[in-house]
Amino acid sequence: MEQFFQQLTNGLAVGGIYALIALGYTMVYGVLKLINFAHGDLFTIGAYLGLTLLTSLALTDHVGGFLGIGVLALMVMGLVGIIGILLERIAYRPLRESPRLSAVVSALGASIFFQNAIMLVYGAKFYVYPQDLLPKSPVFIFGMPVPLMRILILVASVVMMISLYLFVQKTRIGTAIRAAAIDQGAARLMGIDVNRVIMIVFCIGPALGGVAGMMVGIYYGQINFTMGWNYGLKAFTAAILGGIGNIPGAMVGGLLLGVIEALGAAYISMAWKDAIAFVVLILILIVRPTGLLGERVAEKI
Amino acid sequence: MKKLLSLVAGLGLLLGTSALAADTVKIGLMGPMTGAWASEGQEMKQVVELLADELNQKGGLLGKQVAVISEDDAGDPRQASLAANRLATQGIVGVIGTYGSSITEATQNIYDEAGIIQVANGSTAIRLSEKGLANFFRTCPRDDEQGKVATATISKLGHKKIAILHDNTSYAKGLAEEAQANLKGLNIPVVFFDALTPGERDYNTILTKMKAAGPDFVFFTGYYPEAGLLLRQKKEMGWDVPFMGGDAVNNPELVKIAGAAATEGFLFLTPPLPKDLDTPEAKSFVAAFEKKFGSAPKSIYPVLAGDGFRVLAEAIKGANSVEPAKVSAFMKTALKDFPGLTGKISFNDKGDRIGEVYRVYQVNNQGDFVLQP
Numbered sequence: 001m002e003q004f005f006q007q008l009t010n011g012l013a014v015g016g017i018y019a020l021i022a023l024g025y026t027m028v029y030g031v032l033k034l035i036n037f038a039h040g041d042l043f044t045i046g047a048y049l050g051l052t053l054l055t056s057l058a059l060t061d062h063v064g065g066f067l068g069i070g071v072l073a074l075m076v077m078g079l080v081g082i083i084g085i086l087l088e089r090i091a092y093r094p095l096r097e098s099p100r101l102s103a104v105v106s107a108l109g110a111s112i113f114f115q116n117a118i119m120l121v122y123g124a125k126f127y128v129y130p131q132d133l134l135p136k137s138p139v140f141i142f143g144m145p146v147p148l149m150r151i152l153i154l155v156a157s158v159v160m161m162i163s164l165y166l167f168v169q170k171t172r173i174g175t176a177i178r179a180a181a182i183d184q185g186a187a188r189l190m191g192i193d194v195n196r197v198i199m200i201v202f203c204i205g206p207a208l209g210g211v212a213g214m215m216v217g218i219y220y221g222q223i224n225f226t227m228g229w230n231y232g233l234k235a236f237t238a239a240i241l242g243g244i245g246n247i248p249g250a251m252v253g254g255l256l257l258g259v260i261e262a263l264g265a266a267y268i269s270m271a272w273k274d275a276i277a278f279v280v281l282i283l284i285l286i287v288r289p290t291g292l293l294g295e296r297v298a299e300k301i
Numbered sequence: 302m303k304k305l306l307s308l309v310a311g312l313g314l315l316l317g318t319s320a321l322a323a324d325t326v327k328i329g330l331m332g333p334m335t336g337a338w339a340s341e342g343q344e345m346k347q348v349v350e351l352l353a354d355e356l357n358q359k360g361g362l363l364g365k366q367v368a369v370i371s372e373d374d375a376g377d378p379r380q381a382s383l384a385a386n387r388l389a390t391q392g393i394v395g396v397i398g399t400y401g402s403s404i405t406e407a408t409q410n411i412y413d414e415a416g417i418i419q420v421a422n423g424s425t426a427i428r429l430s431e432k433g434l435a436n437f438f439r440t441c442p443r444d445d446e447q448g449k450v451a452t453a454t455i456s457k458l459g460h461k462k463i464a465i466l467h468d469n470t471s472y473a474k475g476l477a478e479e480a481q482a483n484l485k486g487l488n489i490p491v492v493f494f495d496a497l498t499p500g501e502r503d504y505n506t507i508l509t510k511m512k513a514a515g516p517d518f519v520f521f522t523g524y525y526p527e528a529g530l531l532l533r534q535k536k537e538m539g540w541d542v543p544f545m546g547g548d549a550v551n552n553p554e555l556v557k558i559a560g561a562a563a564t565e566g567f568l569f570l571t572p573p574l575p576k577d578l579d580t581p582e583a584k585s586f587v588a589a590f591e592k593k594f595g596s597a598p599k600s601i602y603p604v605l606a607g608d609g610f611r612v613l614a615e616a617i618k619g620a621n622s623v624e625p626a627k628v629s630a631f632m633k634t635a636l637k638d639f640p641g642l643t644g645k646i647s648f649n650d651k652g653d654r655i656g657e658v659y660r661v662y663q664v665n666n667q668g669d670f671v672l673q674p
Contacts, residue, residue, distance in 0.1 A: 003513050010505040116335070124339030126526060128557045138539075147537055220502040221533060222526065222558040226337050230500050262506045270507055271469060271496035 005144055007266040008259060013150040013219075015258020016157035020212040021235030022242070022250035023164060024205030030181045030245035031201050033100065037107040038087060039209055040232020041114035044225060046080045046210025047217040048118060051127055065134045069218065073211050080210025081203035088202035093195075111228075118225040126224045129217045149219050156215065160208060161251045168247060173200060181245070241281055243294025252292055257281075325368040326361070326623055328353070328613060329388040329396035329417070331408065332606070333376035337500065337526065340554070341400050344603035345422065346371055347594055349397055349610045355589065362617050369610075374399050378407035389415035394623045395436075397609040400602055402426035402472040409434055418625050418632075420609035423602040425548070426471045427479075430651040436629045438652040440608040440641070441572065442659060444472065447547060448479030450570050450659040451520060454545065455480075456487055464493035464516035466507070466531075468523035476522040476547050492516050497527060504531050505538070512540055524549040529558025536563035545569060548659070551670075552600050561668035568673075572601050572643055572658045577672050583642045601643070608641040615639055 021043055028036045053059075053075055059068040091110045095103045134152070138145035168174035179187040180197040188194050216231070217223045234257065242253025257277060264276030284292065330349050332342035353369045361367050372388050374381035381399065385408035388396055395418030399405050405424035412419045413434045421429065421439040425447060430437060455463060463484055467477035474496070481491050493514040497507050508531065511519065519542055521528055528550040535544070536559075546569035556564050575587055575598045586607065587597050598604050612632065617623060620631040633652070638645040647655045661673040 003509060006509045007506060010503070010509060013505070014503045119335060119339065124335065124343060126340075126529075126554050126558055131560050145539070216502055220530060221560070222502070222530060224337065224526070226500070227502070231502075265506045266510050269495070270510065271498075273506075274498060 002144060003266065004263075005142070007262045009144075009146050009150065011259035011262030012154055012255060013258070014261065015238075015255035016154045017212055017216060017231070017254075018235045018238045018257050019161060019251045019254025020157045020215075021209050021231055022239040022254045023161065023247065024209040025236050025239040026242075026244055026247060026250040027177075027201050027205045029239070030247075031177065031184075031198060032092070032103075034092065034103050035107065035236070036092075036205070037104070037232070038091070038110035038114055039205065040228030040230075040235070041111050041118070042080055042084060042087075042206040042228075043209040043213040043216075043231055044118055044223070044228035045083060045114065046076050046213030047223040047227065048122055048127070048213075048225075049079050049210065050076045050214030050217050051129055051223065054130065054133075069133065073214060076214050077207035077211050080213075081207035083210075084202045084206025085199055087206070088198060092202075093198075111232075115225055115228065122225065124225070126222050129221050129223070131221065133218060153215050153219055157212075158251075160211070161247070164204065164208070165247050173197075177201060237278070237281055240291055241284060243291030246291070246293050249291055249293035256292075325366050326363065326617060327368050327370055327391060327393040328610065329391070329393040329398075330369055330371045330606070330610075331374050331381065331384050331388060331396055331398035332371070333400055333404070334371070334373035336376035336380075338376040338400055338524075340552075341423070341600055341602055342373070342376070344598055344600060345398065345400070345606040348590065348598060348603040348607040351590060351593060352586075352607050352610050356614060362614055363621065363623070367614070374404050374408070376401055376404060378404055381405075381407045382411060384408070385411040388412075389417060393417060394617060394625055394628060395420060395613045397606050397613070398422055399424065401470065402429060402475070403470055405429060406471060409437060412436065416625050418613065418629050420613055422606035422609050424472070426475045428475075430653050434652075436625055436652075438609075438612075438629075438632060438648055438654075440605045440612065440643070440646065440654055441548075441602070443653055444476040445479050446657075447476055447570055447659055448483055450661070451476075451480045451545070451547070452483035452487060452489075454568070454570070454661055455484065455518060455520065456489060458518070458543075460489070460518035460543075462490055462492045462516045462518070464511050464514060464519045465491055466493070466511065466519065466521045466523070467496050468499045468527060469496040470499070470523070472549065473522040473524070473547070477520075480520060480522070497523070497531075499523060499527055501527075502530065503534075505534055507531075508535055508538055508540065512538070512542075516542060518542065519544045520547075521545070521550070522547040525552040525555040526558065529555045529564075532559035532563040532567060536560075543568070548572065548601075551662070553670075554599075556664065556668035561666065564664045564668060565666045567664045569662050569664075570659050571662060572605065573660050573672070574601055574662070574670060575599075575604050577660075578604070578642060578644075580640060580642070580644065582640050586642050604642050608643055608646060611641065612636065612639060612646055 024039045091106045176192045176197050180194050184194050238253040238257040239250050242249030260280050261277045265273040332345040334342040353367050357366050372384035374384045381404045400423035402424040405421045418436045425444045465477050467473040528546050548571040550569050551571040616628045616632045620627040637647045662670045665671050
C-alpha cells in the first residue's frame with residue numbers, strides 16, 4: 001500500500017508538469033484550431049532562459065530561494081511569452097487564411113528551428129541547474145516522506161491552472177478569448193480585436209510552457225535541447241485525453257496521464273509504460289471521442 | 302540554349318569533382334553531431350580531423366592528402382541510413398563510426414553493399430559482428446566481454462541480490478541480458494530485470510518499484526543522462542544501494558547531472574579514460590588535442606574513433622591500396638599489435654578487437670573517476 005501511494009505521488013508530480021504544458025496546446029487549439037508543435041521547444045527555451053537568468057543574476061543569493069525563484073519565474077514567463085508572440089507573428093499569422101495543413105507544417109518547421117537554435121546557442125551538452133536552491137528535506141504526509149520540491153511543483157501548477165481558468169472565465173479579456181474560440185468572425189463583428197486575442201493566447205500559453213521548463217530544470221536538475229520533444233508529446237496527449245480546447249480538461253488529462261504512467265509502470269510493466277498510457281488514451285477516445293471533458297464545453301476554450 | 306548551358310556547366314562540375322577525387326584519399330566519418338549524443342559526435346569530429354591534419358603534415362597516405370568527409374547521424378537510425386547513403390556515393394575507402402549500436406546496425410548493410418570498410422567506435426552490441434560482413438570492424442570491445450567483466454566484479458564484491466536495469470536500446474539490452482545469463486551461471490539471483498524509457502526526466506517510478514524488490518546491488522546498462530538522473534533521484538529518495546554502470550555512463554557530465562554527493566561510490570566499467578592512457582602515442586595525442594581545443598578529450602569513444610582512423614590509415618599504407626577489399630584483408634591478417642591510442646590493436650576474423658580492454662572505475666567524493674586496481 002505504501003508503494004501505491006508513493007507511485008501515486010510520483011505520477012502526480014510528473015502529471016502536474018504535463019498539465020501545465022498541455023494548457024498551452026489547448027489554449028492555442030481552442031482559438032486557432034492549430035496544434036502548435038513548437039510548444040515543446042518553447043518549454044525547452046523556458047528551461048534554458050531560467051538557467052541563464054538564475055546563474056547570471058544570482059537573485060537567489062540576494063533575496064533567498066523562494067522569492068528569487070518566484071521573480072525568475074515571472075521573468076521567464078515574460079520572455080517566453082514574447083517569443084510566443086513573435087512566433088505567432090512570423091510563423092502563423094501569414095498562414096492564417098491558408099489551408100490548415102500549411103500552418104501545421106509551419107509549426108513543425110518552427111519546432112525544428114527552435115531546437116537547433118538552442119543547440120547552436122548553448123551547445124549540445126547537458127546543462128545542470130544548481131542543486132541547493134531550495135531545502136531538500138522531505139515533508140511527511142501520512143508518515144510517508146515526499147520531497148518538498150515535488151509538493152511545491154504540484155501546488156504551483158495547480159495555482160497557475162486555477163488562475164488561468166478564472167482569468168478566462170471571469171475577466172473581459174477572458175470573455176473575448178472565449179468568444180474568439182467559438183466564432184472568430186462573429187467575435188470580430190461584436191467589436192473584439194481577434195488579432196489581439198490571438199496575441200494574448202500566444203503569450204499566455206508559451207509563458208506557462210516556459211515556466212514549466214524552468215520547474216523541470218529546478219526539480220530534475222538536468223536539461224538539454226531535445227527535452228521539449230518528449231514532454232511536448234506527452235502534454236499533447238494529455239490535452240487530447242482531457243479534451244483539447246478545454247482548460248480544465250488539460251489539467252485533468254495531464255494529472256491522469258501522469259498517474260496512469262506511474263501505476264502502469266509499477267503494476268504491469270515498466271518497459272511498456274508508454275504503450276499502456278497510449279492504450280488507455282485510445283480506449284478513452286473510443287468511448288468519448290472528444291476527450292474526457294470535451295463535450296461539456298464543446299468547442300470552447 | 303539555357304538548358305544546354307546548364308548541362309555543360311553541370312558536366313563541368315562533375316568532371317571537376319572526380320578530378321579532385323583522384324588527388325585525395327577519402328575517409329568518411331559518421332557520428333552523432335546533433336541529437337542527444339551530440340557531445341560524443343562533435344568530439345569524434347575533432348579527434349579524427351586532428352589526426353588527419355597530423356597525417357597530412359607528414360605527407361598523407363600513398364603520396365596523397367587525406368580528406369575526412371563528415372556526416373551527421375544524429376544518434377537516430379533513420380538519419381544514419383541517410384547519412385550512410387550520402388557517404389557511400391562519395392568514393393570513400395572506409396568510414397569511421399558510429400557511437401550507438403542501433404545506429405551502426407542501421408547502416409551496416411548500406412556500407413557492405415557499397416563495399417566500404419566500416420570501423421565502429423562505440424557500438425558494442427554482439428550481433429553487429431556476427432553477421433558475416435567482411436568489411437565491418439570495431440575498435441571498441443563487445444558486450445559479452447563487458448558482461449563478463451561486470452559479472453566478475455559483482456561476484457568479487459560479494460553481492461547476493463542483483464537488480465539489472467536497461468533502456469531497451471540494442472546496446473543496453475544486450476549487455477543486460479548477457480549479465481543476467483552470466484549471473485545465473487554463478488547462482489547469483491537477479492531479483493529485478495526491467496527497462497526504462499530514455500530521454501525522460503522522472504525515474505522515481507522505476508526507483509520506487511526497484512526498491513520494493515529489495516536488491517543489494519543495481520547494475521544499470523544504459524547511458525549517462527539517465528544514469529545521472531537515477532543517481533540523483535535515488536539520493537533524494539534516501540536509498541543508498543550501490544550502483545554500477547556499463548561503459549555508456551563514462552562521461553564527466555554524469556557527475557554534473559547527479560551532483561558529486563550522489564555519484565560518490567558509483568562504479569562503472571569502461572575502456573580506460575583518455576587521462577589514464579599510458580602509451581607514448583596516447584600521451585602525444587592527448588597533448589596535441591589539449592593544445593588545439595583547450596582540454597583533453599572528455600570521453601573515450603572519440604579516442605576510439607581516432608584509433609579507427611589510425612588503423613585504417615595504417616592498413617591503407619600497409620596494403621598500398623585504397624581498394625577496400627585489400628585494406629580489409631590487411632586489417633584482418635597482417636595488422637597485429639598495432640600501437641593504438643587505447644592500447645594494442647589486432648582484429649579477429651569477425652572484425653572484433655582482440656584483447657582485454659575493460660577497466661573498473663569508481664567515482665570519488667570529488668566527482669573524479671578513479672581507476673580501480
